[in-house]
Amino acid sequence: MHSAWYEFTLIGAALLVGIALGYLAAQLLAGRRREEQLAQLVSPLQAALDATRIQAQRLEVERRDIEATLRAQIELLVRGQAGLERETRNLVTALRRPEVRGRWGELTLRRVIELAGLVEHCDFTEQLQVSGSGGVSRPDLIVHLPDARELVIDAKTPLDAYLAALEAPDDATQRQHLQRHAQQLGARVRELAAKAYWAQFARAPEFVILFIPGDQFLAAALAVQPQLIEQALADSVVLATPSTLMAVLKCVAFCWRQNQVAHNAQQIQELGGELHARLATFLTHLAKLGQRLGGAVDAFNAATGSLQRQVLPQARRLRDLGATADAPLEGPAEIDVAPKELP
DSSP states (O other): OHHHHHHHHHHHHHHHHHHHHHHHHHHHHHHHHHHHHHHHHHHHHHHHHHHHHHHHHHHHHHHHHHHHHHHHHHHHHHHHHHHHHHHHHHHHHHHTSHHHHHHHHHHHHHHHHHHTTOOBTTTEEESOOEEETTEEEOOSEEEEEGGGEEEEEEEOOOOHHHHHHHTOSSHHHHHHHHHHHHHHHHHHHHHHHHHOHHHHOTTSOSOEEEEOSOHHHHHHHHHHOTTHHHHHHHTTEEEEOHHHHHHHHHHHHHHHHHHHHHHHHHHHHHHHHHHHHHHHHHHHHHHHHHHHHHHHHHHHHHHHHHIIIIIHHHHHHHHHTTSSOSOOOOOOOOOOOOOOOOO
């Protein structure tokens, strides 16, 4: 009985083990299926992740390249800015010297003249020295106008106070320097008015142009002293910057072109009158020639008729009598074409 129970127990245990193994095998098979399904679901995500990783790596390489290029450009910009600041300081230092400022103003004036299309020694003269009751003077530029008129231009560049205003630490100090800049410009106006160039150049109008080589210099002075232009006009001085002087010189160039057109028209009129007179003389000679040709034709025809009527018949009788050779005697034909009469 105990052996039967033991066998029954073994059989039951074997069945349980078989069931357990079957369950495990089923679970394993189901797990594999779930793994395959999960792999199918994860595979597109993995491909997307791989593509994203590759794109991120490429973007990182591009970012590094751009960063290196940007760094080089910034370094180049910093060096250029440092060079510009250095050159600006050198320029400011140079412009503080009166002889440099004067030469710069003259060069700027010359550049404006060239841009306006005027020609040296023809339309303008530089540094013309003249002697007057007040001594020897030498304006920077004389612009020649039509009808032997002259326009006197003098370049002045008061920049000490203006440059100091640019470096002022506060608004109050800057305004003080600008006030001094306007005063310096007014002093240049009075100095130029005292020279009275219009009295030394008989063909010049009763004013002189004061050229300021920058619009900003005049604008800074007018900002603190708006009546500066009216005061200059009262002293017979016209304040001009490159932009305003260019307009004046363009008008001068236009006047020269109109004067040349008028001069050419006068020459054309004179040449036309002379040509008409010569044509009249030629037609008179031609008419006389036609008349003489007509008289020559009439004389020729009269001689031919006389030859035919008076000479040839007698000569033919001599031939008939055997006194001459047998060569025939034929007289020339009359000319029936006469020269046309001129209208």
